[in-house]
Structure formats: C-alpha cells, structure tokens
Amino acid sequence: MTLANWDDQEPYHSPQPGLGGAWTQLGTPAGSKTVGLNRIQLGPGEVSTPAHVHGADEEIFFVLAGSGLSWQDGETYDVRAGDFLVHPPLGKAHTLRGGDSGLEVLAFGTRTPLGGAYLPKLGAYWLWPSWAEAGQGAHPFDREPNLDWPAPSPRPASILNLDDAPSENGGRTKWPARVAGATRAGLNWDELLPHEEGPPPHCHSAEEELFVVLDGEGTLELWSRPQPGVPFQTEPQETHPLRRGSVVARPAGTRVSHCLRAGAAGLTYLGYGTREPNDICYYPRSNKVFFRGLGLIARLEALEYSDGEPSP
Numbered sequence: 150m151t152l153a154n155w156d157d158q159e160p161y162h163s164p165q166p167g168l169g170g171a172w173t174q175l176g177t178p179a180g181s182k183t184v185g186l187n188r189i190q191l192g193p194g195e196v197s198t199p200a201h202v203h204g205a206d207e208e209i210f211f212v213l214a215g216s217g218l219s220w221q222d223g224e225t226y227d228v229r230a231g232d233f234l235v236h237p238p239l240g241k242a243h244t245l246r247g248g249d250s251g252l253e254v255l256a257f258g259t260r261t262p263l264g265g266a267y268l269p270k271l272g273a274y275w276l277w278p279s280w281a282e283a284g285q286g287a288h289p290f291d292r293e294p295n296l297d298w299p300a301p302s303p304r305p306a307s308i309l310n311l312d313d314a315p316s317e318n319g320g321r322t323k324w325p326a327r328v329a330g331a332t333r334a335g336l337n338w339d340e341l342l343p344h345e346e347g348p349p350p351h352c353h354s355a356e357e358e359l360f361v362v363l364d365g366e367g368t369l370e371l372w373s374r375p376q377p378g379v380p381f382q383t384e385p386q387e388t389h390p391l392r393r394g395s396v397v398a399r400p401a402g403t404r405v406s407h408c409l410r411a412g413a414a415g416l417t418y419l420g421y422g423t424r425e426p427n428d429i430c431y432y433p434r435s436n437k438v439f440f441r442g443l444g445l446i447a448r449l450e451a452l453e454y455s456d457g458e459p460s461p
Contacts, residue, residue: 160173233326311325324337341416371387
C-alpha cells in the first residue's frame with residue numbers, strides 16, 4: 150500500500166475523556182512503517198491528549214485550519230492555520246486545545262521502538278537505571294486533563310508560521326520545521342507550478358518519506374528498480390492521481406523510486422522525512438547514487454542486481 154486519502158478514512162472519536170477530538174490515522178493506511186501521522190480535529194475547548202513528553206520521539210505538528218492554544222509546561226501560546234510546532238524528545242510537556250472555531254492539525258512522529266523490559270510476574274517495567282510499577286491506577290486517557298490555561302505568552306522559536314519561514318525557489322520551497330528546531334526529521338512545504346516535476350525520481354535505503362497534498366492535484370509516479378540491460382529509465386512504470394488530502398508513504402528499502410508531478414492546477418504539499426545519516430539515495434533516470442551521510446554523489450558505470458543477501 151502506497152497511497153491513502155483523509156476523506157476515505159473513518160475518524161475515531163474516543164470515549165475516553167483524556168483523548169479529545171476526532172482522530173484519523175493516515176500513516177498506517179498509506180503503508181508507512183517507521184512514521185506515524187494523525188489528523189486531529191478538535192472542537193471548541195477540546196483538548197487533544199494529557200500533557201506529555203516523549204522519551205525518544207520528535208513530534209512535529211502542522212495546523213491545517215482554525216486556531217487554539219498550545220500548552221507547554223504551564224504556559225500557553227496562540228496557534229493558528231499555517232503554524233508548525235516542534236516538540237523534541239525530553240522537551241516540554243505539551244498538548245493542544247481547540248479555540249472558538251475549533252482546531253485541525255496534522256501530527257507527525259517517528260515510531261521509535263520502546264526500550265526497557267517488562268517484568269510481567271512482578272508487574273514492573275525496568276527502565277534503566279530505574280524502574281516503574283505497571284498498571285497502577287486508571288488508564289491515563291480515562292482521566293480528564295487537569296490543566297490550568299493561563300493567558301497566552303509570546304510564542305517561542307519552536308512555533309513558526311509558514312508565512313514567516315525563509316524560502317527558496319521563488320518562495321515555493323520552505324523548511325519551517327528545521328527553522329523551528331527539528332533535528333531528527335524534516336517537514337518541508339513545497340509548491341509546484343502546473344505540470345512541474347518535484348525532486349527527480351529517487352528511492353532511499355534507510356530514510357522513510359511521507360507526503361501530504363494540501364492543495365491542487367497531480368500524479369504520483371513510481372519507477373521500478375532498474376532491469377538488466379536497461380541502465381537508464383526514461384518513463385515511470387506506474388502512476389496514481391493525487392488530490393487534496395492524499396497521503397503518500399514511501400518506506401525505506403523498497404527499491405521503487407517515486408516522483409510527484411503537478412497537474413493543470415499546480416500542487417502544494419508537505420514532505421516529511423526521517424534524517425538517517427547512513428541513507429543512500431538512488432536516482433534511476435541518471436543512474437546516480439547519493440551517499441547522504443558523506444555528502445557525495447557518484448554515477449554508476451555498471452549495475453549488478455540482487456534479489457536477496459549478497460553472497461559471502
């Protein structure tokens with residue numbers, strides 16, 4: 150599975166008071182492996198989750214519509230459409246509340262495997278160098294969020310509106326999440342002119358990418374792995390239409406390259422990617438390889454093909 154649309158997914162309304170609003174999973178239906186993506190729609194006054202901090206995950210939020218408040222360690226900040234919010238691991242405890250007209254956000258995060266060990270016979274988690282008792286009290290989402298919401302303070306650098314982000318390519322490419330402090334992943338905003346091609350077809354060995362169409366329409370092009378005797382590819386082997394709400398997942402290691410192309414109305418989208426220093430990127434049209442951690446690009450003169458592990 151490569152493609153999903155938020156209009157085709159059923160929102161989930163939790164009966165638990167600590168999980169407010171309507172939640173729509175988007176990463177899993179699109180086939181993502183290491184990246185989570187949710188669309189959260191909060192009504193007036195609804196709070197998304199209990200205030201929380203992640204030990205390893207970095208969260209990036211993008212406000213699609215409406216307005217509200219971001220609660221962070223006892224302070225609040227106004228948020229509005231076009232804002233990017235970055236929450237690093239072991240950062241400030243945070244949550245969101247919908248304003249008078251509600252609040253709609255996209256929440257991106259890596260799916261970091263849990264560390265530690267569970268001791269079922271003892272009812273404890275071993276979280277080196279300490280431990281925690283398991284199953285004590287009611288589930289956190291069964292409890293009402295108990296927070297004070299003071300008047301909003303001046304916004305920190307970790308909240309940045311798209312209009313204030315530096316840009317390139319005539320204002321059609323922006324990296325707001327990086328400017329707001331994201332270090333483990335990137336979330337870029339791109340606008341393609343009618344029939345314009347985005348970054349050339351490519352695939353990653355270690356990095357997973359996720360794309361969300363915000364406006365316009367276009368095409369997802371998929372380029373299969375090179376074939377013996379055909380060192381350069383000139384046309385995609387598969388195409389899929391894109392529209393507002395389309396979510397494209399491109400996990401690492403598929404050997405299938407991808408490219409986004411705008412239609413007659415142009416295409417505006419968000420591009421999320423994990424930052425993997427050991428990633429290698431392959432470009433099938435030019436037969437080039439980008440060793441990203443080294444900052445080196447090389448053109449392959451010959452290709453060898455393998456469907457499994459290399460021979461010893």
